[in-house]
Amino acid sequence: MSAVVLALAAGAVIGLALGALGGGGSVLAVPALIYLLGFTPVAxxxxxxxxxxxxxxxxxxxxxxxxxxxxxxxxxxxxxxIGPAMLGGALSARIPAAVLTAAFGVVAGAAALRMLRYRPSAEGVVPARPGRAAAAGAGLGAVTGVLGVGGGFLAVPALVGVLGMRMRKAVGTSLLVITVNSLAALATRVGTVEGLDWAVVGPFVGAAILGAWDGKRLAAKVSGNTLQRIFALVLLTVAAFMLIDAVL
Incomplete structure (x- = not known):
């Protein structure tokens, strides 16, 4: 199967998850790029x-x-x-590939388990705590910078639990947080962007964008909990594979 076809398929799945769940799809982008398309962990x-x-x-x-x-x-x-995202982006190039792969596997596994256990409440609203909100935002930025993921799988629960946001608004708002943090992290990696294989990245992006629109429509038809559990099981499998690969 050609690299372009694989990129299109992976991009569609990632966009679908982002559009439907407000996050989570991006955490599959790194393993897809490494294991399906032959990218190095840093690239x-x-x-x-x-x-x-x-x-x-x-x-x-x-x-x-x-x-x-x-x-x-x-x-x-x-x-x-923003600050932690930029710092993490600058440090990521200095982290050994095996360590980066293992760290990603741990974060992906934790995200999958959180998705399986997380039960959003449509009615429950808790008062926002500025200190906890700042800590959650900083931690999310650091994860984005080092591992190259948007962090929506962490942002949505944080926006609901820490800031008392309703689930539907948390999904939409998480996309804003993901975009800002990812831009900050990418700003520290400008020199590495030119070396990317755009013949593969381009179709990947195009399929992901189309998938995001479909995900938005799918979210209105299928239970969010059902989508979340399916995605979490896939993510847990990927995390286990990456951890095994990093150790062996």
Whole structure:
């Protein structure tokens, strides 16, 4: 199977998850780029940021038109992660490939388990705590910078649990946070962008953008919990594979 066909298939799945769940799809971009398309871990994290930025921005516009983005809250949350995202982006090139792969496997596994256990409440609203919100935003930025993922799988639970946001608005707002953090992380990797294989990254991005629109429509027809559990099981399998690969 050609690299372009694999890129199209992987991009479609990632865009679908981003559009439907407000996050999570990007965490599959790095392993897809490494194991399906032959990218190095460093190149994969850079390419992933490009894919995440363009796809998240597209999905964000769709959610914004429906009034499901809290701009002020999302920008404040993202602001706490800009510094850590840039620092993480600068440090990632100095991390050995095996360590980067193992770290990604751990984060992906933790994200999958959180998705399986997480039960969003449509009614429960908790008061926002500025300190916890800043800490959550900073941690999310660091993960984005080092591993090249948008962090939506962490942003949505944080926006609901820490800032008391309703689930539908948390999904839309998380896309704003993902876009800002990913832009900050990519700013430290400008020199590595030119070396990317755009013949593969381009189709990947195109399929992801189209998938994000389909994901938005799918979210209105299928239970969010069902989509989340299916994706979490796939992600858990990928995480186990990456951890085994890093150790052996």
């Amino acid at each position: 994969a994290t850079t390419a992933s940021l490009v894919i995440v930025i363009l796809t998240s921005a597209t999905a964000l516009s769709a959610h914004a038109r429906d009034g499901h983005v809290r701009w002020r809250t999302g920008l404040l949350f993202a602001a706490a992660g």
